[in-house]
Amino acid sequence: MIINFENKITTGKHVLVVLVFEDEAMKSVKGLPDKVLEFLAKVRANKEFTGKKGDKIYTYIEDKNLPEKLLLIGLGKKENFKYRAAKESGAIIGKTLKSVKTKEAEIFFPVGLKNFIDEILEGIFLSQYETDKLKTKFTKKEDFKIEKIKIFTTVEKNIAEKALEKAKIMASAADFIKDLVNYPSNIVDVPYLANEAKKIAKENGYGIEIFSEDELKKMGAGGILAVNQASKKEPKLVVLKYNGAKNKKEKPIAIVGKGIVFDTGGLRIKPGQYMDEMHQDMAGAAVVLGLFKVLKKLNIQKNVVGVAALAENSLGGNAYKPSDIITMLSGITVEINNTDAEGRVVLGDAVTYSLKYNPKKIITIATLTGAVYVALGHKYSGLISNDGKIRRELLQAGKEVDDLGWPLPLHPEYKKAMESKVADIRNDDKDTSRSAGSSKGAAFIEKFIDKHDWCHIDIAGTAFTDIPKPYESKGATASGFYMLLKFLEKY
Ligand code: BES
Ligand code: ZN
Ligand code: ZN
DSSP states (O other): OEEEEESSOOOEEEEEEEEEOTTOOOSSOTTSOHHHHHHHHHHHHTTSOOOOTTOEEEEEOOOTTSEEEEEEEEOOOGGGOSHHHHHHHHHHHHHHHHHTTOSEEEEEEOGGGGGGHHHHHHHHHHHTOOSOTTSHHHHTTOSOOOOEEEEEESSOHHHHHHHHHHHHHHHHHHHHHHHHHHSOTTTSOHHHHHHHHHHHHHHHTOEEEEEOHHHHHHHTOHHHHHHHTTOSSOOEEEEEEEEOSSSTTSOOEEEEEEEEEEEOOTTSOOOHHHHTTGGGTTHHHHHHHHHHHHTTTTTOOSEEEEEEEEEEEOOSTTOOOTTOEEEOTTSOEEEOSOTTOOHHHHHHHHHHHHGGGOOSEEEEEEOOOHHHHHHHTTTOEEEEESOHHHHHHHHHHHHHTTOOEEEOOOOHHHHHTTBOSSSSEESSOSSOTTSSHHHHHHHHHHTTOOSOEEEEEEOTTTSEESSOOTTOOSEEOOTTHHHHHHHHHHO
16 A cells, blocks of 8 residues: 655545544635535535544545545544544544545545644554455455555645654554464464564664574573473574664663463363464564564664563473473572463563663563453453552553553562472462462562563453454454553653
8 A cells, every 4th residue: 555645636536535523614624625515514514424433424526626436534523533533533544445445545634633644544554454364365466455545635744754654664563563463373483483583683773682492501591491392393582682772871671572472281281262362372572573673763762672582382292291390591490380371481581581681671571361361351451560660651651552551469479379389489379370360470470570670561361352443453453562662752
């Protein structure tokens, strides 16, 4: 889809899209033809279209100076028109244009939308995301695509062009994350993810380290090695480094993602319906990669270290077993009493490695526990932290970009529940594992955090959904990406 700017409305067979606020009179709008305004006045008078959010009218216009068709889109009340409404409106435009199978459209942006052009355009891009790209119609290029969108606006050109650039960057990173999460593990496996990281580093000039199985053995990353033991492929630890802070010596923020390319549960095998979706258990790592796709392009002024712990929790004669005691990279010994609590085990090692960079703050992001879905459903990621400030900042950042979080507690007793009789800690709470599961998972990770300010984001309920937002599709959502990016931009 190509989007570009025009300085007047053109004639042709395409659709003219006009965005209308509920409370705006629009008697005369600079640049908008009288014919369109007359039509608008008429449908408003007849209450056929009021400009309420979600309102739309699609019709033919008989005028040789105008495009053949007109699509009016209601934006709702002006005072409610912020980030979310803008992105949703963009998605409504994109989905409507797709449903009427138009290959070309022209959108009129009134000046009042100046601050939200990027979100509207992002919504249009996101609405074109396809979840069935592996069907042969895509390889044969027989699928339908909007080819061209022209934007006609009275907003200053440089502002509008910047907004378009940002929208493209954001949507392409979100699409990238969604593809990684939606594709199955026979395609997105550990080598695939490591290779994507390599490409991102090369494209942006980031520092990168990728540790192979042998190197992980040498360094003693017993957690990642144990979880991956039954896989036919090597595990990897990927580290990406971005120096965007004015002061290059500024301590970085470490963002550490769980990258389990498939979680069978190991010998504590998952029942069928729970296993089917487990190719998405690398969503945390996908968010880390997605962030690195945009940090440089958006000129984020922070130093950031991204760590992805990549492994497969598979089954086989060589699989790690309940009661195994392993030694982690930090030296801590862990009694494995549940092979399905593998995310925290790989994250433990990844967090330990991140300490090498002396981070100012550490954020872990993972599809860690089914319990977070039970507690918060698909609307909120669970935020668990040893520091109120970083948690509040992340919650606030998430709220601003419609990527919501909600706090869950980290009580000393939950930490105690992770103590073991035979090792330093165990990876699951033995007797009451159905209580406070998300907090206890985080309590395990905290054992690897030194004195750092740390927040854990459990995206097991939000990374993947059957109830998408207007600008999402069923499946992967890229949750956590928007929250973290806003956090890096703002705090
Ligand atoms: N990958 C799962 C968590 C998960 C569940 C993600 C549902 C997405 C959707 C994780 O590795 C896991 O199996 N967690 C266990 C933890 C338990 C063994 C302490 C769980 O949630 O049951
Ligand atoms: Zn598991
Ligand atoms: Zn898992």
